[in-house]
Amino acid sequence: MDLQSNSQAASEELEQIVSQFLLKSLRIILDSRVPSLRPHDPSGDLSSASQMENRDEWFNLVLGDRPTALDSLNSWHRNLMDPMIIDVILVRGGSNSAEGSIETVIERWVVRYEYPRPRLVSAQAGQSSALYKKSIILLRALYLQMRLLPAYRIFRQLSSSNQAYNFGIIYKVSSFSDPFSREEQEMMHVYSFRDVLKIAL
Amino acid sequence: MNCEVCQLKELSVIMGAGILHTIVFHRALGLVRPKDIDLELFEITYVQCGDVELENKIDEKIEQFINWVEKHPNKKSQVCLSFYEVKNKQPSWFTNKIERLYWEQWYVNLNVAQHPKAHSSKSHHSKVVDPGEEERSARTAALEASLREVLFQIIKFVNEKKDHVPPIPNLEGVVSFPYEITIPSSSDSAFGMDMIKRMLQTGHPTMLS
Numbered sequence: 001m002d003l004q005s006n007s008q009a010a011s012e013e014l015e016q017i018v019s020q021f022l023l024k025s026l027r028i029i030l031d032s033r034v035p036s037l038r039p040h041d042p043s044g045d046l047s048s049a050s051q052m053e054n055r056d057e058w059f060n061l062v063l064g065d066r067p068t069a070l071d072s073l074n075s076w077h078r079n080l081m082d083p084m085i086i087d088v089i090l091v092r093g094g095s096n097s098a099e100g101s102i103e104t105v106i107e108r109w110v111v112r113y114e115y116p117r118p119r120l121v122s123a124q125a126g127q128s129s130a131l132y133k134k135s136i137i138l139l140r141a142l143y144l145q146m147r148l149l150p151a152y153r154i155f156r157q158l159s160s161s162n163q164a165y166n167f168g169i170i171y172k173v174s175s176f177s178d179p180f181s182r183e184e185q186e187m188m189h190v191y192s193f194r195d196v197l198k199i200a201l
Numbered sequence: 202m203n204c205e206v207c208q209l210k211e212l213s214v215i216m217g218a219g220i221l222h223t224i225v226f227h228r229a230l231g232l233v234r235p236k237d238i239d240l241e242l243f244e245i246t247y248v249q250c251g252d253v254e255l256e257n258k259i260d261e262k263i264e265q266f267i268n269w270v271e272k273h274p275n276k277k278s279q280v281c282l283s284f285y286e287v288k289n290k291q292p293s294w295f296t297n298k299i300e301r302l303y304w305e306q307w308y309v310n311l312n313v314a315q316h317p318k319a320h321s322s323k324s325h326h327s328k329v330v331d332p333g334e335e336e337r338s339a340r341t342a343a344l345e346a347s348l349r350e351v352l353f354q355i356i357k358f359v360n361e362k363k364d365h366v367p368p369i370p371n372l373e374g375v376v377s378f379p380y381e382i383t384i385p386s387s388s389d390s391a392f393g394m395d396m397i398k399r400m401l402q403t404g405h406p407t408m409l410s
Contacts, residue, residue, distance in 0.1 A: 062234040133230065134363045140227045141356045143235060147246040148352055156246075193360050 013128045015080060018113050020058045021135050022084050025111050025142060026173065027056070027063060027070060032146040033088045033107070034171050035159040037067045059136045061143065082175035083112040088151060092167045103170075105184075106151050108177070138193055145191070204303050205365050207358045209351050211310040214270070215242070216348050217263045217280060220309050221382065222249040222256075223352060224282055227359045228305075229255075230369050230377040243345040247352060252375040259382070266384040270313050273385070281383040282307040286367050301379075304365050 030037055056066055088107040093099060146152060151169075158169060180188065212220065219238070226235070229250045236251035249256065262280065270278050285301040369377045 057232060060230060060232045062232060064234075129368065133366065133369060136230050137227060137359055137363055137366065141359050144223065144226065144248050144352070145356055147237065147248065148349060148356075152246065153244065 010128060014131065017128060017131055017135065018080050022111055024058055024061065024139055026084065026086060027066065028139065028143050028146060029086050029109050030070070030171055031063060032152060033155050034169055035155060037069055038159065059132070059139050061136070061139055080113050083110055085110050085174050085177045087172040087177065089170050089172060090154070090167060091170055094166060107149070141193065203365060204306060205362050206306045206308070208308045209310060209354060210347065211312055212347055212351055213344055214267060214311040214313045217266065217309060217311045218259050219247050220351060221259045221280070221282055223247050223355055224307050225255065225376055226250055227355070228284060228378060228380070229375045231375055233375060242341065243348060245345060245348060250375050255375055262382045262384055266311070267313065269385050276385070278311065278385055280309040280311060282309065282380065283383065284378045284380045287379060304367060
């Protein structure tokens with residue numbers, strides 16, 4: 001048995017899971033916060049070809065057509081070791097307002113792949129399925145949590161009517177960010193999702 | 202393998218189905234298209250698996266539960282949602298049944314207090330503000346807060362404890378693992394016996410011999 005290629009395959013599998021996990025969590029977060037990303041509702045033809053192509057079944061969570069804006073993000077996040085930081089930003093005021101628009105970060109989501117140093121040389125075969133299973137659960141919890149936090153109400157309000165508001169939600173995705181000031185930190189509540197898998201040496 | 206148990210904070214029975222759906226959503230690990238449900242009474246959205254068969258089963262159990270509570274108004278009552286693995290035990294003089302190893306149990310504590318009703322049509326004609334209205338909206342706010350708390354309790358539990366979840370078996374149906382929803386049966390003591398039997402079954406096999 002070629003141990004070298006087995007562990008190579010296992011590593012690649014793990015990396016693919018991590019990469020898709022980042023994408024999926026990005027999708028879950030933005031889908032429930034940014035109204036402008038909502039894909040245009042199809043006329044109801046469920047058998048249309050485009051629906052099948054874009055159908056993303058990773059982690060057994062089907063979310064419908066992927067917004068085209070997210071396609072470019074797919075290629076952006078090359079280094080899996082960098083954290084993915086998603087800021088949900090409330091924009092108030094605008095051209096009407098004397099002060100110009102004010103942007104406030106109302107949520108910051110940090111998705112990080114942590115690994116022990118030195119880097120694990122040989123990944124084991126069984127780890128992928130355990131990792132995948134736990135990721136499925138975590139993403140379910142994330143999906144629900146997005147709907148329970150206050151920002152969801154803003155999203156729903158903006159999405160539901162055609163009325164023009166003088167506020168809106170935009171987002172920013174990056175691998176680094178300015179830390180919050182102490183004042184800002186004090187106003188924010190921290191939630192954390194426990195590690196999905198710790199790989200021991 | 203140990204059995205993880207979660208006792209949920211008490212809730213109004215009108216949220217019983219929603220809570221069961223929420224728990225199952227985190228345990229139906231097969232392909233799911235999530236279905237968002239907006240509650241009319243509270244400004245809360247929760248998530249279902251969107252499976253009709255599951256929905257019917259949950260509704261049926263909740264209805265049975267409410268019937269039971271109406272017949273036993275003063276008894277404490279809970280709905281128990283359990284997940285188990287099926288082990289084919291070697292037939293012996295002790296038993297030749299198929300054994301169930303429970304790995305997770307949720308106790309949903311529901312009370313059948315009067316739930317807030319919509320503004321009654323009578324008072325539409327009256328110019329006097331209904332004195333009960335403020336009380337009703339305070340009660341609604343309290344119910345909403347407790348519901349939100351229980352939903353977060355579920356999220357916390359499923360996130361903190363993942364190691365005990367067995368590998369996903371190849372099963373039909375949207376819920377990946379064998380499960381059962383237990384409501385109190387016609388006699389209180391029978392319900393208690395069921396619970397004790399279940400607790401014995403979750404023990405390490407050597408405990409039973």
